[in-house]
Amino acid sequence: xxxxxIELGAALEPLLIEINEDMVRKxxxxxxxxxxxxxxxxxxxxxxxxxxxxxxxxTMAIASNIVEPYLQKGxxxxxxxxxxxxxxxxGETISIKGTIASVEKExxxxxxxxxxxxxxxxxxxxxxxxxxx
Amino acid sequence: MNIKQYEGTTMLPVSITITEALxxxxxxxxxxxxxxxxxxxxxxxxxxxxxxxxxxxxxxxFIHKDQxxxxxxxxxxxxxxQCTVSLISVEKRxxxxxxxxxxxxxxVHGKMVFSAKSTLLKEAD
Numbered sequence: 001x002x003x004x005x006i007e008l009g010a011a012l013e014p015l016l017i018e019i020n021e022d023m024v025r026k027x028x029x030x031x032x033x034x035x036x037x038x039x040x041x042x043x044x045x046x047x048x049x050x051x052x053x054x055x056x057x058x059t060m061a062i063a064s065n066i067v068e069p070y071l072q073k074g075x076x077x078x079x080x081x082x083x084x085x086x087x088x089x090x091g092e093t094i095s096i097k098g099t100i101a102s103v104e105k106e107x108x109x110x111x112x113x114x115x116x117x118x119x120x121x122x123x124x125x126x127x128x129x130x131x132x133x
Numbered sequence: 134m135n136i137k138q139y140e141g142t143t144m145l146p147v148s149i150t151i152t153e154a155l156x157x158x159x160x161x162x163x164x165x166x167x168x169x170x171x172x173x174x175x176x177x178x179x180x181x182x183x184x185x186x187x188x189x190x191x192x193x194x195f196i197h198k199d200q201x202x203x204x205x206x207x208x209x210x211x212x213x214x215q216c217t218v219s220l221i222s223v224e225k226r227x228x229x230x231x232x233x234x235x236x237x238x239x240x241v242h243g244k245m246v247f248s249a250k251s252t253l254l255k256e257a258d
Contacts, residue, residue, distance in 0.1 A: 026161055031183060064175050064176060082201075084197055
């Protein structure tokens, strides 16, 4: 059950995003990270990947949007952590799902899983929000 | 490159201003379309690395394993932060070097606004 209710165990509205070459190019430009493993299949294969992969930090940039409805309710991000488990290939679609893991008087904690077409878990994440005072 | 020689090094602070154009470009790259920008995305400070000279990054390729952002205060468009990067530790584990490094942003009063701790892997030479 997906809702924006603030209750323990509530599932967040999932995000499904195809990461295309244009996004990877734009992330390279905005971050200054032009590592060839993100832009050149051959360079990526030399590092042991099947094809060019997206920036891990692009996954992190996208995934935080799952808590956007709560930011509109007067919360801000106190902590955001991510463990990268597997690569995401350019052109793959990632799915971001999350639940509310803890509800405190002034904070909410979310647990988030990111999966791809290839892997059931490419990253796992925790986000802690605090209320604006 | 002998990355171990930089263990414990903190680079000189660099002043970085968060502009609306920067935040817009970041959202665009993330495939997020917003009519109005009211908050700065929490992982945005990673793009500050491009403005800081980090000698152990020169011509090196890393695998990003873990990332943690922690905020003492929210950041906003127009804020100027003094940012430093430190290489906390370098350990050899099997065929990899494991780097722990930290990017810190402080406000004009010298108070820490955020920290961004990264764990990076590199194949050992």
